[in-house]
Amino acid sequence: MLIKLDKERDLKFMTNSLIKIEQHFKMPIQKFFEGLKDGSFGLKEIRYLLWAGLVHEDPKLTEEKAGDLMDTVGMTTVAQYVGDALAESFGVRDKDKTKQGDSKN
Numbered sequence: 360m361l362i363k364l365d366k367e368r369d370l371k372f373m374t375n376s377l378i379k380i381e382q383h384f385k386m387p388i389q390k391f392f393e394g395l396k397d398g399s400f401g402l403k404e405i406r407y408l409l410w411a412g413l414v415h416e417d418p419k420l421t422e423e424k425a426g427d428l429m430d431t432v433g434m435t436t437v438a439q440y441v442g443d444a445l446a447e448s449f450g451v452r453d454k455d456k457t458k459q460g461d462s463k464n
Contacts, residue, residue: 362444370409370412372448376411405434407425409440410422
């Protein structure tokens, strides 16, 4: 899923990134998907998910830099991006969608 942060980036969750998330938080990815839908995640979780979804295109990306990227569009927008990209990884969303953040949340 193409998203606009500091520049256009390809946010996607492939098998290896989903496994990283499960291992890091010691829970099945479905729990994260549910947590995003009900808004129960905090900044730390959203930042890690953003990092995990972007690191495939930028192996030098750090979690801290992912946090800086969150600041470009706001946490609510990033949470929506992450939720949509996770849904897409399970075949729930349109794969050619481009999102653009237009305000800080």
